[in-house]
Amino acid sequence: MPDTHLHCQNPTISALEVTANELRKTVIQMLLEAGSGHSAGSLGTADIFAALYFHVLNVDPKKPDWDDRDRFVLSNGHICPVWYATLSEKGFFPKKELWTLRKINSRLQGHPALNCLPGIENSSGSLGQGISQAVGMALAAKMDSKNYRVFVMTGDGELNEGQVWEAAMYAGNKDLNNLVWIIDRNYIQIDGRTEDVQPLENLREKLEAFNWFVIEVDGHNIEEIINACNMAKAVSQRPTAIIAHTIPGKGVEFMEYKVEWHGKAPNKSESMKALRDLRSLDGKISCEYD
Amino acid sequence: MLNSKLKLNKEVFQKDIELKSTREGFAAGLIEAAENNESILSLCADLKHSTKADLFENKFPNRYLEIGIAEQNMAGIAAGLALSGKIPFISSLAIFVPGRNWEQLRLSVCFSNANVKVIGTHAGLMHCYDGGMAQALEDIALTRVLPNMTVIEPIDYWQAKAVAKFAAKHKGPMYIRLGREGTPSITTEETPFDPENAQLLLEGEDITLISSGQITYEVLLAARELMSVHKIKPEVISMPVIKPLDEKTLLRSAKKTKKIITIENHQISGGLGSAISEVITENFPVHVHRMGMQDRFGESGKYHELLDKFGLSAHHIVNQVLNQIKKNE
The missing domain is CATH 3.40.50.970 (Thiamin diphosphate (ThDP)-binding fold, Pyr/PP domains)
Structure with a gap:
């Protein structure tokens, strides 16, 4: 367990790690309850969500539509279980609603739907559209001389979509230092490994060629994630892309790195096994969760 | 007129x-x-x-x-x-x-x-x-x-x-x-635009002609010829708002003339003619004939040459009106 504490404020990194682990457990329970959904990306990005919503983003669950809030746009909408779990943990809506995911009359749609649930900033699921939406929000902030920042997360397989590069080309040439694009680089997509389906490398060089400031982080190192988001603030006159290297299915041993868990939900016995893995957090946390 | x-x-x-x-x-x-x-x-x-x-x-x-x-x-x-x-x-x-x-x-x-x-x-x-x-x-x-x-x-x-x-x-x-x-220009600066109401450009009784877009001018040319040469009085409705459609004006005219021709610069599938047919079949089924592109692509040429080639000029509208009226006699 890293004992690094942030200099400026609480909660501490270790507390954020605990939060991330809570999010993972919630995700497993949600997916079990729903009977379908995407496990790997939801688990793989839990550390990023914990870092963003419990340290980086200036958001207020009591005022979800506050004009000056930071925006978080989810482009790879299929990992919404972790977004919903995070928003609920943050207090945007009651936790008991999480168990309605993908069910009839629920505000927790199988893919995020705007105007449905507090805290949701965009509709997504059809891949490739989130960066453009975020660019629009970042442009509006500049036009209105507002200081809010716009964060957008995409998957990596999603980068096969042409619109991603349209948006990347456009934003790279604009004065959008209020825009941060987080790429969940987990090297899997539905049909296989990204480098087998449609190779993306050298991703860093591609993004740099589009004039983005690029930072690579360990997507499970919360301190690195937070530092990268802070560093992006200091970049002038261009947007920042954070390539967050993650392990798909992170925290659940039998799911980690497994392509087949991209779009699948665990059954009852798999969920029990998953929760056992998460309760010990690789043996690092034990007493509190046994 | x-x-x-x-x-x-x-x-x-x-x-x-x-x-x-x-x-x-x-x-x-x-x-x-x-x-x-x-x-x-x-x-x-x-x-x-x-x-x-x-x-x-x-x-x-x-x-x-x-x-x-x-x-x-x-x-x-x-x-x-x-x-x-x-x-x-x-x-x-x-x-x-x-x-x-x-x-x-x-x-x-x-x-x-x-x-x-x-x-x-x-x-x-x-x-x-x-x-x-x-x-x-x-x-x-x-x-x-x-x-x-x-x-x-x-x-x-x-x-x-x-x-x-x-x-x-x-x-x-x-x-x-x-x-x-x-x-x-058919309208003027003084013409009111009410999105909820289609415009009754010409009141008639024999047949209803409905169009949207600039092709409406062809419809007016046809209406003039129908009145002056054929002594037929068409009702001409411009329907710029295709969605939501002004069903009231449409049905009022359908009940009066019981014959409708739609004219559009669009495929006959899915456009204005389809929208009108949907309302008519559900509410007051009368014959609707759709004039537009007949499930085919266009080609190069002058606008009027294309209208002529694809059967959408004023004289095509006149002929279609005569056909429809004859059919009903």
Whole structure:
């Protein structure tokens, strides 16, 4: 367990790690309850969500539509279980609603739907559209001389979509230092490994060629994630892309790195096994969760 | 002969009348609306001279965004701007917007009910010289199936100008279909534009002719000939608002004439004729004949040559009216 504490404020990194682990457990329970959904990306990005919503983003669950809030746009909408779990943990809506995911009359749609649930900033699921939406929000902030920042997360397989590069080309040439694009680089997509389906490398060089400031982080190192988001603030006159290297299915041993868990939900016995893995957090946390 | 209540253009049939397009009217109206509303933005995908977005840019350089040839990105950016309180008008040729970015319009714009106005110019056969590739004859079908989307095709310059002002005030996604070529103005600056009411351009009793867009001028030419040569009194309705459709005016006329012909610069599937047929079959089934592109692509030529080739000129409308009336005798 890293004992690094942030200099400026609480909660501490270790507390954020605990939060991330809570999010993972919630995700497993949600997916079990729903009977379908995407496990790997939801688990793989839990550390990023914990870092963003419990340290980086200036958001207020009591005022979800506050004009000056930071925006978080989810482009790879299929990992919404972790977004919903995070928003609920943050207090945007009651936790008991999480168990309605993908069910009839629920505000927790199988893919995020705007105007449905507090805290949701965009509709997504059809891949490739989130960066453009975020660019629009970042442009509006500049036009209105507002200081809010716009964060957008995409998957990596999603980068096969042409619109991603349209948006990347456009934003790279604009004065959008209020825009941060987080790429969940987990090297899997539905049909296989990204480098087998449609190779993306050298991703860093591609993004740099589009004039983005690029930072690579360990997507499970919360301190690195937070530092990268802070560093992006200091970049002038261009947007920042954070390539967050993650392990798909992170925290659940039998799911980690497994392509087949991209779009699948665990059954009852798999969920029990998953929760056992998460309760010990690789043996690092034990007493509190046994 | 025209409905005097609408203050229509009395000189519409004069030979030397000025020809103007709906894209020009819309651009002028949008500039007027933008004078009073700083939230209005114009976005274009490398066709600003064609869509007339350049006029907006000249007036409000800081409120014009050049997106480059990237219609999908343009739709997404517009959604983000709209969700942040702006009123973006995105424009390109109708073949590209909504042709190229339909799914972005569906998810980023309509599914989120984002206040984005979608302007497709050079619609239908009016993109005449560039050939079949460039002629958007499917755009009404594409847009009117989208929930939350309003669909309007103004009939002339002045109505397009009024539609722009209406669009600026309306909240929610809207597709506005505009033409490239100049046609005589049927309406005037004084003609009221009420989005909820179709315009009864000419009151008649023998048959109802319904159209949207600049092809309405062909319908008026046909109506004049029908009255003067054939002693037939057609009722001519302009239906610029294709969605939501003014069912009341439509059904009132259907009950009166019991015969309808729709005329559109679009495929006969999915467009105005289809929209009208849907209402008629459900409410008051009478014969509806749809004139439009008969499930085929266009080709290069002058606008009037294309209308002639594809059976959409005034004389085709006259013949069709005679057919329909004969059928019913």
